[in-house]
Amino acid sequence: MNSLGFRLKEDTILETLTLDVLKTSEIEGEKLNTDQVRSSIARRLGIDIAGAVPASRDVEGVVEMLLNATQHYKDPLTEDRLYGWHSALFPTGRAGMHKITVGAWRTPDAGPMQVVSGAIGKEKVHFEAPEAARLAAEMQLFIHWFNGNNENDLVIKAAIAHLWFVTIHPFDDGNGRIARALTDLLLARADDTSQRFYSMSAQILNEKTAYYHLLETTQKGGLDITSWINWFLACLDHAMDHTEEVLSRIFTRNSFWEHNRDVDFNSRQHQMITNLLDDFYGKLTTGKWSKMAKCSVDTALRDIQDLVDKGIMEKETGGGRNTSYTLILPQKK
16 A cells, blocks of 8 residues: 555545445445545545535544544543544434433433344344443443453454444444444554555445344354354455455546546536546436436536547447446546
8 A cells, every 4th residue: 555655545545434434324224425424534634635515413423433443543442432432423412313322321211222123013132232230330341351451363352342342232322333433443453553445344234134143143142252253354354355446446536537637627527527436326327417416407418518529428329318428437548
């Protein structure tokens, strides 16, 4: 990574952290705005990007937690630090429509903390966390081990910490996201750098079914957690492999903008090309351009035709009402 140069390394860090924030939330069924996440991270890290936008409180909270974990990985873990992360995740004091205890361990008033599935009346309890009265003692043990244990390799320790924290389930909500932040903190310690070049959360989302299956079977089993650790290590390995895909996308994007640095683009064209160079799926039509750029179909057609005339885009085979277009990447030229 050091051989790539400052700008490419900076782009990779921004891309990886953005993936981390987006995917750790998506695992919990919450989809955040990509532009807001990228803008929030870039602003906090002093990275200059085009098209920066303001971020919502929900986005800022997850970004703040993740950056605190990865950029200050050498700082000790404390109750107050965990409370701060939790407060950042739930700035309104609610999880959806429900009022929850924020910035403190869950209380007996909330009842037993259970992971359930199924229709009402036919619920299946997958896991029940320790009762609230035990949390202070359980978390004191966990934090003492987290800060003081030097016997385990840090990557193995990250696997144990993740499982241990979600098993205690000390908060009313947000335990999964905080467990993954703790994982990132320990992996940063293992790498001994705050620079992030792979996203564990993105890979966990890709292996979500196995992730929840291993958590459930391990929590219901005895004290042998070998299967969980084996899965965790394999998942980490896959996350590192995925970095090559991230780098390839960044190389393509930087190569495109460098090749077309003298071309004039309007704001809609710039934003749409950015989307096409990132995670755009399916075929680009004037209708999609119109919806994504929030403009009329006629304006979308003019934008696209202008890019075709400039040799930036080309019409794909076929035609009619579903005519689609694609970017001409530098290597194709």
